[in-house]
Every structure is written in C-alpha cells, then in structure tokens.
Amino acid sequence: MCLTKLDIYHLRNIQQQSFEPAPGINFIYGENGSGKSSVLEAIFILGRAKSFRSPTIKTVINAQEKHLLVAGQLASNQHAVRQLGIQIDSKSIEIHINRDSSNKRSDLAYALPLQLIYPKSYELLDAGPQQRREFLDWGVFNQEQKFFPAWRNFKRALLQRNALLKNPKLGQINAWDKELAYYGTMVNQLRERYLLEFLPVFIEIARQFVEFEHISLSLASGWDLSKDLQEVLFEEQEKDMRYGYTHSGPHRADLLLMLNHRLAKDFVSRGHLKLLVLSLKLAQVQVLAHQQGHAGCILIDDFAAELDKQNRSKLLRYLNRVNCQVFITATELGDFGDLNASMNYKLFHMEHGKIRQN
Numbered sequence: 001m002c003l004t005k006l007d008i009y010h011l012r013n014i015q016q017q018s019f020e021p022a023p024g025i026n027f028i029y030g031e032n033g034s035g036k037s038s039v040l041e042a043i044f045i046l047g048r049a050k051s052f053r054s055p056t057i058k059t060v061i062n063a064q065e066k067h068l069l070v071a072g073q074l075a076s077n078q079h080a081v082r083q084l085g086i087q088i089d090s091k092s093i094e095i096h097i098n099r100d101s102s103n104k105r106s107d108l109a110y111a112l113p114l115q116l117i118y119p120k121s122y123e124l125l126d127a128g129p130q131q132r133r134e135f136l137d138w139g140v141f142n143q144e145q146k147f148f149p150a151w152r153n154f155k156r157a158l159l160q161r162n163a164l165l166k167n168p169k170l171g172q173i174n175a176w177d178k179e180l181a182y183y184g185t186m187v188n189q190l191r192e193r194y195l196l197e198f199l200p201v202f203i204e205i206a207r208q209f210v211e212f213e214h215i216s217l218s219l220a221s222g223w224d225l226s227k228d229l230q231e232v233l234f235e236e237q238e239k240d241m242r243y244g245y246t247h248s249g250p251h252r253a254d255l256l257l258m259l260n261h262r263l264a265k266d267f268v269s270r271g272h273l274k275l276l277v278l279s280l281k282l283a284q285v286q287v288l289a290h291q292q293g294h295a296g297c298i299l300i301d302d303f304a305a306e307l308d309k310q311n312r313s314k315l316l317r318y319l320n321r322v323n324c325q326v327f328i329t330a331t332e333l334g335d336f337g338d339l340n341a342s343m344n345y346k347l348f349h350m351e352h353g354k355i356r357q358n
C-alpha cells in the first residue's frame with residue numbers, strides 16, 4: 001500500500017501543492033519554517049483526521065482560508081486504486097473514500113495505516129500510561145477487526161458507569177458492570193493476543209539498536225487477572241462510588257518495558273530510550289506488514305534532531321529492508337547520509353510552502 005499522489009490545499013504555509021511520492025523512501029529537506037512538518041501533518045490528517053501538532057484544527061488551516069483539504073491516491077495489492085480525501089473547516093469534517101462521502105474516521109485509519117515518529121514520540125516510555133495504551137491499541141486496531149467495536153462498546157459502558165457512580169443507582173450500575181466486564185475482557189484478550197505476535201518482532205529490532213541481555217515487554221491488564229473483571233467491579237463498587245470513577249479495567253492498562261529486569265525508563269539513557277521507542281514503532285510496522293502484506297506508511301519528522309549518524313544509517317538500512325513507504329524530513333540534505341544506499345527513493349526540496357522534486 002502506498003500513496004502515489006498527494007494534493008494539499010490551505011494547510012499552514014502550503015497554499016496548493018501536488019506531488020507524486022515514491023513507493024519507497026521520500027526524503028524532504030528544507031530550511032526551518034519551509035513547511036516540511038506540514039507535509040507530514042497533511043498525510044497524518046489524511047489517515048487520522050486530526051493533527052499531530054495542534055489539538056485544534058483551526059490553527060492548521062492556512063490563516064487566509066476557511067478550510068483545508070488533503071487528497072491522496074492510494075495504490076495497494078488488495079484493492080484497486082482508491083481516492084482518499086478529507087476537507088476540514090472549523091466546524092465540520094468531510095471524509096471521502098472514492099466517491100463515497102459517508103465514511104468515518106476509522107475507515108480512513110484502516111485505509112491508510114500511519115506510524116509517526118517525531119520528537120514527541122520519544123515521550124512514549126516516559127509519559128503516563130495513556131500514550132502506551134494508544135500505541136498498543138493502534139496495533140491491535142489494525143490487526144483485529146473485532147477490536148474497534150469492542151473498544152467502542154467498552155468506552156460507552158465505562159462512560160455510563162462513571163456517570164452513574166456520581167449519581168448512584170445500584171441496579172443500573174450492575175447492568176453496566178456486566179457490559180463493561182464483557183467488552184473489557186475482550187479488549188484485554190485482543191491486546192494480549194497482539195502482544196504475543198508483537199514481542200519477538202520488537203525484541204529482534206531492539207537488539208539491532210541497543211545491547212541488553214534481557215528485554216521484555218508485558219501488559220499490565222488494569223485489574224487483577226486472577227479474578228473475573230465483573231467480580232472486581234462488584235467488589236470495588238463502593239470505592240468507585242466514593243471517588244466517582246472506575247478504578248479497574250482495560251482503561252487502566254499499561255505496557256511495561258523491562259531491561260535486565262528493571263523498568264526501562266528508570267535507568268536507561270535518553271539516547272537508548274529513543275532507540276527503544278523507535279524499535280517499538282518499527283515493530284508495529286513490521287507486524288502489520290506480516291499480517292496484511294503491507295506496512296502502511298511511516299512518517300519521520302526531524303530525522304537528524306533525534307538520532308546520531310550511526311543510528312540514522314542503521315534506521316535507513318532497516319527502512320529499505322522493510323519495504324514500506326516512508327516520508328522523512330530534515331533541514332540539511334547531508335543529514336540523510338548516502339542517498340544511493342536507498343532504493344526506490346525520491347528527494348524533495350521544500351521552500352516557502354512549495355515542494356519540488358530534485
């Protein structure tokens with residue numbers, strides 16, 4: 001699966017640009033403020049219907065315009081060429097896949113699986129568990145069709161239960177406990193199943209970047225697994241009512257990365273932490289490639305800012321092997337190293353919101 005054409009309108013300093021990316025690696029270089037991250041942001045919006053930089057889309061829309069539009073042509077082995085499009089203004093989002101405009105965000109996400117690596121990604125192991133849950137769930141979402149409906153039903157039950165805890169009606173809480181436990185258990189099982197496949201791939205990639213004798217990654221489910229979730233919810237009802245929220249369930253899950261039997265974030269260096277995050281992200285791409293025959297698209301912003309020369313060339317070697325479409329930005333052409341070591345690549349220069357192939 002790869003983007004063969006991209007049209008971007010009214011996104012930050014990009015007024016109107018079209019280009020045809022390579023199926024392999026797309027190197028984009030240009031001065032600070034030229035619009036490199038905005039190109040990645042456009043691709044991200046096309047796959048996720050939101051920005052990775054701004055919580056409000058209004059700031060992403062070009063200051064002189066009322067809406068932004070990103071359109072992409074997607075080629076893959078499984079489907080005929082598809083046209084994806086998204087138009088956003090401050091009040092509404094319109095998503096098109098081919099001529100059908102009744103699509104949802106999840107349809108876009110399935111059509112264009114994206115993996116983003118940018119300076120903030122490196123918080124994954126440092127920050128709270130939510131980011132790690134989101135990371136894990138991206139993988140499960142792409143692997144298991146059942147995951148998204150189960151997760152959505154679980155979230156709905158959780159919202160209802162939390163509302164009732166603040167305004168207790170015991171009979172109703174019990175009914176939602178049942179629903180929450182059913183879908184919550186399913187979410188946890190699908191996460192566990194994904195992790196079984198993910199773990200060996202991650203360890204193999206991590207060993208290319210860091211040297212530790214023992215690397216392990218485990219899922220803390222969010223409740224005591226020796227008990228049924230419904231039983232736990234029942235036992236904790238009083239405490240939950242006191243605090244007004246549900247203490248146990250897959251919404252409290254976490255991913256624990258241990259190196260030589262210690263929690264990675266507590267003792268590895270910043271550089272190693274970055275390489276481990278990178279390995280986690282690449283492993284997701286690889287699992288997706290095993291499973292679906294395509295790896296989705298990888299976006300890497302500020303390539304040089306985060307990795308030293310040796311690790312940059314290791315990463316590029318890896319990306320060439322994994323056979324996926326990649327978009328990488330840097331301020332200096334030289335940061336990409338020897339371009340001829342890459343196959344199927346295109347080089348683009350960005351200047352004042354305009355992208356030109358070199």
Ligand SMILES: Nc1ncnc2c1ncn2[C@@H]1O[C@H](COP(=O)(O)OP(=O)(O)OP(=O)(O)O)[C@@H](O)[C@H]1O
Nearest residue numbers: 012013032033034035036037038059060061062063
């Ligand atoms: N809503 C907007 N309307 C118009 N221009 C904008 C808007 N938001 C940001 N810009 C400008 O768009 C330009 C592109 O920013 P972008 O972050 O994509 O650049 P970059 O090439 O990634 O820079 P850097 O190398 O510093 O990361 C910046 O000059 C910024 O001031």
Ligand SMILES: [Mg+2]
Nearest residue numbers: 036037038301
């Ligand atoms: Mg940038």
